[in-house]
Amino acid sequence: MGIYFSDFFEVDKATLEAYGAFNVSLVNDLPLFIDPFLLFDSKNAIYQSLHEQIIDYLKFLRDVSATGMLTQAHIDQWFRFAEVKQNWLGFSRSGNSGSGLGAKFANTLHKNLHHIFRDFGAEKITKSSHLEKLCLLSEGVGRDHLSDFVTNLIKQFLLEYTQTFAKNHLRPEFVRTVGVNRVAFNQDAKRWVPGRYELPFINGDYVILTPKDMLTRDEAWINRGDLLDGIEDVYNSIPNQQLRNQIDSYFMSRLAEGATDQDRKRLAAQTVEQFPVLLDHFIRAKEDAASEAHRTSKRKVADTQAQFVDEVSRLVREHLEGTAFYTGGNSFTESMARVNFLKNVIEHKDGWRIFYINDRPITQEAHLQLLYRLTWFASRMDVNREVNNGRGPVDYKVSEGSADKTLVEFKLARNSKLRTNLQNQVEVYEKANDTSSSITVILYFTDSEWTRVKKIMQDLKIDKAKNIVLIDGRSDNKPSASTVKYP
Structure with a gap:
C-alpha cells in the first residue's frame, strides 16, 4: 500500500529522518518548497555555498541582460527552466507535474534585471543579494516560480544528496543509473550540462530527496505579502528622514478614508514601484530577524x-x-x-x-x-x-x-x-x-x-x-x- 518514499523503497522512516530528508509522497506533491533564505542564513557551509551559487548565476543573467543583445533563444536557454517534478514537492494540483518556468517568468526576470535591478549583486543596505528580491516587485512571479528556480539552480546538490542515500540505504533493485539534463552551469561555455547519477527509480522515473532544513511551507521568508502588509513599518525604518517623509507623503496622500485591505495593498505595490529602495530596507529587516525564519x-x-x-x-x-x-x-x-x-x-x-x-x-x-x-x-x-x-x-x-x-x-x-x-x-x-x-x-x-x-x-x-x-x-x-x- 504505497504512498510515501519509505513505502515504495522499503526503507525505515527513521533512516530517512536520521539522514535529514523529507519523506515525500509519491502519489501527489506535498505543499513544501526550498526557501533560499534558509540557505543564506544556514550554519552549514555547503548551504551557504549553494546560496552564493544562486547569486552568481543571477549576476550572470544580470550581465547578459545588460548587453541588450539577447535573442529569444538566449532567454529560453538561460532564463527558462522546467519544473523538477521528481522531488514531489510544490503546488501541483494533480500528481507531481507543474507548469515550470515559462516565457512569462523568463521575460519578467530578464526585464527586471535589465531595468530595475541593474545593481543586483552590489546592494549596500542588505547583507547579501537575494533571489527573492526579483519576486517582490512583480505579482506574476510567486512562490511556485521561486521554488522551481531555486530547485533547478541547486539540482546538482540534490542529485548528489539523493545518490548518497540511495547507495547507502536502498537495495540495488530500487536504484538505477539515469541521465539528467541541465544539472550544472558551465561558466566558460555558458551552457547547462547534463550528468549521470544512481538514483531511486520507480514507475518509470527517478526520485529526488530534499533535506528538511531547507524547506518551508506557504511563503518564503522574504515574500511580497509581508512587504505589502507592512509597508508603513518598512518606510518608517529608513534612517534618511527626508526620504522617509517623502514616501510617507506619497502613501498617505493617496490612501482614501475607509480604504479596504485590498486598496491598501494596491497602493503599497504602487509605492514600492515608485520607491524601489523600499525593497532593500524590507530585505534588511528580514535578514535581521533570521532566527525567526528558521x-x-x-x-x-x-x-x-x-x-x-x-x-x-x-x-x-x-x-x-x-x-x-x-x-x-x-x-x-x-x-x-x-x-x-x-x-x-x-x-x-x-x-x-x-x-x-x-x-x-x-x-x-x-x-x-x-x-x-x-x-x-x-x-x-x-x-x-x-x-x-x-x-x-x-x-x-x-x-x-x-x-x-x-x-x-x-x-x-x-x-x-x-x-x-x-x-x-x-x-x-x-x-x-x-x-x-x-x-x-x-x-x-x-x-x-x-x-x-x-x-x-x-x-x-x-x-x-x-x-x-x-x-x-x-x-x-x-x-x-x-x-x-x-x-
Whole structure:
C-alpha cells in the first residue's frame, strides 16, 4: 500500500529522518518548497555555498541582460527552466507535474534585471543579494516560480544528496543509473550540462530527496505579502528622514478614508514601484530577524509532516488497509463507498485527527482535497484533481474509461461561497464533463457550521440529496485533537 518514499523503497522512516530528508509522497506533491533564505542564513557551509551559487548565476543573467543583445533563444536557454517534478514537492494540483518556468517568468526576470535591478549583486543596505528580491516587485512571479528556480539552480546538490542515500540505504533493485539534463552551469561555455547519477527509480522515473532544513511551507521568508502588509513599518525604518517623509507623503496622500485591505495593498505595490529602495530596507529587516525564519520554517515542515505523512499513515494503517475500502465497483459506487468509509472512520474511529494540527482544524479546502487524494493510492480508478473541462475546475474526476466518470467536490462548511457552489457548481460540472454522477462532501468543525450547512441545504431543497455527504469533524467530547506539539 504505497504512498510515501519509505513505502515504495522499503526503507525505515527513521533512516530517512536520521539522514535529514523529507519523506515525500509519491502519489501527489506535498505543499513544501526550498526557501533560499534558509540557505543564506544556514550554519552549514555547503548551504551557504549553494546560496552564493544562486547569486552568481543571477549576476550572470544580470550581465547578459545588460548587453541588450539577447535573442529569444538566449532567454529560453538561460532564463527558462522546467519544473523538477521528481522531488514531489510544490503546488501541483494533480500528481507531481507543474507548469515550470515559462516565457512569462523568463521575460519578467530578464526585464527586471535589465531595468530595475541593474545593481543586483552590489546592494549596500542588505547583507547579501537575494533571489527573492526579483519576486517582490512583480505579482506574476510567486512562490511556485521561486521554488522551481531555486530547485533547478541547486539540482546538482540534490542529485548528489539523493545518490548518497540511495547507495547507502536502498537495495540495488530500487536504484538505477539515469541521465539528467541541465544539472550544472558551465561558466566558460555558458551552457547547462547534463550528468549521470544512481538514483531511486520507480514507475518509470527517478526520485529526488530534499533535506528538511531547507524547506518551508506557504511563503518564503522574504515574500511580497509581508512587504505589502507592512509597508508603513518598512518606510518608517529608513534612517534618511527626508526620504522617509517623502514616501510617507506619497502613501498617505493617496490612501482614501475607509480604504479596504485590498486598496491598501494596491497602493503599497504602487509605492514600492515608485520607491524601489523600499525593497532593500524590507530585505534588511528580514535578514535581521533570521532566527525567526528558521523557527517558523521548522514548525511549518513539522506541521506538514504530522498532517500529510504521520496522520495519513496512521489512518491507512489502523483503519483503511486491508478493508472493504479497497473493493471494486463503478466510479460512483467506489467514490461514494470511500467517502462513506472515511466518514465513519472520521466520526467514530478517531480519523478526525487527520484534519487537525496543534488543536486547530484545517482552514484551506486544498488541504482537505489533498488529504482525500492520498487515500486513493490503491485503486484501479483514474483519479485526477482539479480537472478543467471548459467550465471551471472540479476537485476530482474519478473514472474508469470514458463512459464511467464521477465528479467529487470537497468543501469546508465555513466557505463563504458554499450556497452558490451548491446551487450552481455541480450541475455545470456535470454538463461540461458529460456525466450524471457527482458527489459533494462538506466537512464542518463547529455546531454553528453544521447549522449553517443544514439551513443552506433546506433553503435549496437539497437536504434529502443522497449524493451530498456531511462529515462531522468536531473535536468536542473527543480526546485531544493534538497528536504532537511543536515549539
